[in-house]
Amino acid sequence: MRHENPNTSQSLGADLRTLRKARGMTLQALADALGKSVGWLSQVERDKSEPSVSDLRAIGAALDVPISMLFGQSPAPVEEQGYVVRKGARRPIGSRVAGLVEELLSPDLTDDFEMVHSVFEPHSEVKETVIRPTQEVGYVISGKLDLWIGGRYFTIHPGDSFRIRGEPHRWMNPHDEPCVAIWVIAPPVY
Known part of the structure; x- marks a missing residue:
């Protein structure tokens, strides 16, 4: 047993x-x-x-x-397991080292994609370029985020979305407020 x-x-x-x-x-x-x-x-x-x-x-x-x-998320009622992730039951992922706090919104990693809630702290950045064999789409809910994707520079505002197709990228939040974004990443990398 x-x-x-x-x-x-x-x-x-x-x-x-x-x-x-x-x-x-x-x-x-x-x-x-x-x-x-x-x-x-x-x-x-x-x-x-x-x-x-x-x-x-x-x-x-x-x-x-x-x-x-x-480690698993907080216990959920049986009928919600694999279907619903409550706000207080999200699994933390990634590292806070660069000022990025991420939580998994997907119930698990068994789908062809994962959905992530990201908070980019004010005056934070990832200094190293990231390259992943993924397709990613992000949507900024609040704040602003500066992105470099494949050698191009963008400032993303609330309501804006973006896509990264396995290209080298990095981010920075030089602003005074956090940036909150939702990312969908395929295949799952966390």
């Missing part, structure tokens, strides 16, 4: 499989990186085995995601 851990998502295995595949890793490659067997990893991905916290740290490092991404 499997012991249920209230701190892990019921979709942890599916999320891990999606993240692994989005990075082009085989079961064998990830198992090797973790120093584990393919059988163990397969059981984790099928939610037949529960990884320890140290295993989750190693998985997060191997997949380049914060460990918080591997």
